[in-house]
Amino acid sequence: MSEGAGMSAREVILARIREALRVPAPLPHGLAEESQSQVRQPQQRAAVTTSGAASAGISVAHPSNRLPSLTVLPEEVARPWLPDGGETPAERLRLLIENLGKLRAIVQQVPDLTAASDYLFTIARERDWHRVAWHPHPLVEPLLAGVPCATYRVDAADFDKNALESCDAGITSCEALVAQTGSLLVSSATSGGRALSILPHVHVVVATCDQIVATLADALHAAQARYDGHLPSMLSFITGPSRTGDIERILVLGAHGPKELILILVG
Amino acid sequence: MIVNDLAAPSVGHPPATETQPPKLAKKRFLHDAAEHVRDTGHRAFVRKALSGYYASRDVQKARFRDWEHARDAASLAKWSAVNQLDELLPRFVANFEANGGQVHWARDAEEARTIVLDLVRAARAKAIIKSKCMTSEEIHLNAALEAEGYGVVESDLGEFIQQLRGEPPYHFVFPCMHVRRDEISDLFGKHLGTPPTDSPEELTMIARRHMRRLYVDADIGITGANFLVAETGQISITENEGNARLTAALPRVHIAISGIEKVVEHLDDLAVLLPMLATAGAGQPMTCYNTLYAGPRRPGEADGPEEMHLVLLDNSRTAILADPEQRDSLHCIRCGACLNVCPIFKNVGGFTYGTTYQGPIGSVITPHLRGLADWNHLSGASSLCGACTDACPVRIDIAHHLLHNRRNAARTAPNAWERLGHRLFVMVARRPWLFGLGGAVFRRTLPLLKAVRPPLLRDWLASRDLPAAPRQSFRRQWDHRQSQQPAVSREGSA
DSSP states (O other), X not given: OOOOTTOOHHHHHHHHHHHHTTSOOOOOTTSXXXXXXXXXXXXXXXXXXXXXXXXXXEEEEOTTSSXXXXXXXXXXXXXXXXXXXXXXXXXXXXXXXXXXXXXXXEEEEESSHHHHHHHHHHHHHHTTOSEEEEXXXXXXXXXXTTOSSEEEEOOTTSOOHXXXXXXXXXXXXXXXXXXXXXXXXXXXXXXXXXXXXXXXXXXXXXXXXXXXXXSHHHHHHHHHHHHTTOOOSEEEEEOSSOEEOTTTTOOEEOSSSOSEEEEEEEO | OOOOOTTOOOTTSOOOOSOOOTTHHHHHHHHHHHHHHHOHHHHHHHHHHHHHHHHHHHHHHHHSSOHHHHHHHHHHHHHHHHHTHHHHHHHHHHHHHHTTOXXXXXXXXXXXXXXXXXXXXXXXXXXXXXXXXXXXXHTTHHHHHHHTTOOEEEOSHHHHHHHHHTOOOSSSSSTTTTOOHHHHHHHHHHHHOOOOOOOHHHHHHHHHHHHHHHHHHOSEEEEOOSEEETTTTEEEEEESSSHHHHHTTSSSEEEEEEEGGGEESOGGGHHHHHHHHHHHHHSOSSOSEEEEEOSSOOTTOSOOOSEXXXXXXXXXXXXXXXXXXXXXXXXXXXXXXXXHHOHHHHHHOXXXXXXXXXXXXXXXXXXXXXXXXXXXXXXXXXXXXXXXHHHOTTOOOHHHHHHHHHHHHHHHSOOHHHHHHHHHHHHHHTOHHHHHHHHHXXXXXXXXXXXXXXXXXXXXXXXXXXXXXXXXXXXXXXXXHHHTSOHHHHHHHO
């Protein structure tokens, strides 16, 4: 197909892509050379499982009558070749705390929200906070009553980025905690928008133990199920406090985001 | 305007901003490479900077229960997406638009620059903040914005340092890995008026303090994109510092620029690709922030941009797509692992390549993006060790693609001298008596060659020595050896 003068950039690029894909490509280097003849067959409709792909737990199917697509086999959803996320709640809790420790995040386990509130009071005193930002949430609001400083409530109706910038800490809830990597999944829907978890110098996350999931995939699937196709405009995996290695590859915490990440784990 | 990023300077050279004819690319590469390999201090510095990476990468790889399986899965996810780009790209765009984002298609660098400039003008922007974006380096966006009078600040620490130095990135993941802390201290002193320090932490805090107001005051935030998720219409951005998060949170307009090849089919694919990107590229379990954006601020959300734009850039990516043999080079997730392990990169340095994408993967794709005739010399920037292929988390056969490019170059523009040389060799090699005669002559004249140093050998001999000639030919030595072995093994080897 030639690129006509009247075609839009979109049409031209899509035409180039269609033209380019008329010749199929072999499977990735190192994967099941013997199955390439099957993949090259344009008319092949039946699902083929290549040996390399199968050992990776992935089936190669030809739904479009032309090119293969990949679906993860059900028994392989757990992806037992990725870093371990833990089989039991106790294991997941242990892995989460271990991973967060390596990332230099601070984890404080508390039995209930009253104890969480006491802990927040203590760290606010220790760090001499003047103002903390928060967002309305059942896990966050009860903690604010006793903080020994001014507060700023992040509100969709009246958001002021200058006010947020002046805050020492941001206190948020989260979507999930990932044992596998020590990541916290925050979103614009459940963590007070986009800036609250990144602009203040300290990020305090309040979460419950039942929010711990094993893997990144579990956290993503849970978010997809919860929002049922209407995902928040931002979903972010936070894995430790902000960091950089740009100067001589030496690790420094607190590049542009929070210098400290504190998880208060309730229950 | 011809896109040309030859302006990459070598260490210690003032950055050249003027464009140069591409014919100089090879000459320049050879010159800069020669200069760099002599700079042992620089090489030692780069090696030391990378030593921590090797250690932490190995620790993180060991956390994978099977790293090779993970590579299989990651490469298949990218292979599947790239080979279905005709279906997945429109699906991504439809979902991205349903999320409230606006898509702009750019056939080449100039069209992409025009799109961004139009968006900046329409927003009546006064200040632009930018997070690390290699596609913007590829299209020379900053120069275009500055030419129109718009100030743009790079917020990633490494990119900010490079911007102040007036240099492009040295390494597409570690932009200023070649710069010493005292140089950064002087640079900040000169541009920001800060007192000297030799603490990387204090230097980082200077940049942090400097940048905070800029995030709040900027009208436009420009970012790149690491993945485009077809299923959900989200773009995924990976970063450590939090600067991309701030860039996409506070300004009124968010513009992302991405190559068309960044599509993955499922959100779930990122559960494999994100940890692999972090481990292969920087020796981390996960990069600090991995963020998915689905359009601008939603009703009920506290903050976020009013508009989100995505520029989808072709700029010859479809030319790579049209080459099934090297199509897998579009699987690249820009982790930088192949640079970090490459003996050539470590010895000639990032600027010598003269390309937006340095190192082995840059040497593979640059000839496609900018012409094989002028950039084939990069195919020779390889020791054939294959370390890049082994390091690649998505199994791109980088080392062989360098050879494929050499072959293609020989096909399209054969070198007359090489052809003559090969013809002569074939003629001689087909005639055992001539081959033997040639060898005998060579053995006897070798000392003379070493003394005279004829032009063809001079470059080679500049850094090497020829061994002493053996007294007998290989065939004579072989026959002698075989006659002393038991007969059985001779038959067995026949």
